[in-house]
Amino acid sequence: MTTYLDMLAEMGVDGAHPGGFDLTKNILRKLKIDCHTALLDVGCGTGQTAAYIAEQYGADVTAIDIHPIMLAKAKDRFSSLTHPVHLRRASVEALPFADGQFDIVLCESVLAFVSIPRALAEIYRVLKQNGVLAAIEACHLQLTDKEKQKIAAFYGFRHLLTSQEWENELQKKSFQHIGITYSSASHPSAAQTPFLITANMSLPILKMIETHQQMTKQYGDRLGYCVFSCQK
């Protein structure tokens, strides 16, 4: 069965998260990254963000993903970089890294698809003391349980939380200095990711793109994303 993540992988969408790459760059500018920063990009996808950080900031970047097509695309992208990116196949629920290894962990639309308690525990573990978690994640505003179930079933979300619920999850794992902002999917700045429909796309993928567009239109006023940062 084709999943939403399979669709993203087949389409090879860069910046496949709300706000697109422009939002990513805005977040990175606030993170004080330099050549001494050890950064982990969780769920790197095609590797657009990781490559940008390595080239722009000269940081020590490690990127992980679990999808084989995404990993192949990221590997291909990283092969032409001046600054290397360490690419691993790994899940955020079981990070293959030592405790206190990273200054920054970046998650761009990852945590909603996994077990949040397990993922946050792992991220907390691999962060250095005072290290920062920055994330862009799906978030909702007053969706009913039935609506949440429908949306979660299509996208494969394990959790669909409000910004308050995200904050509670972060607090439970002892993260500090939590800052969260919510944006609606129907806000013009949210739709900035270009994608390409090609002649060889399969019908299931095309149908999935259609359903995705319908969902965004139908629930965009109450379904959106939150950007948050917090510190260990």
Place this chain on the structure above:
Amino acid sequence: MSPHWYHVCCRYRGQVVRIHDKFGNVHVGRITRVTPTHVYIAPVGPRNLGGFGYAFAGWGWGWGWGFGIALAAIVAIALIGLFW
């Protein structure tokens, strides 16, 4: 007739798209009409391009449905959207 592109163009009628054809041309505009053989796009102003970053001037669009592109000549259609 190209059933694939006919279906796609019908689905995205009214939206701003960027159409790549097999001659290397790139056409940007809002889909106004779809026939079994052609898709018609109308120009849009720079403020309505939704991030595609194209400007239009002096293309001689005239009136009516806009500029027609043969479905059989299409190789790809680019859109913008929000992904999770």
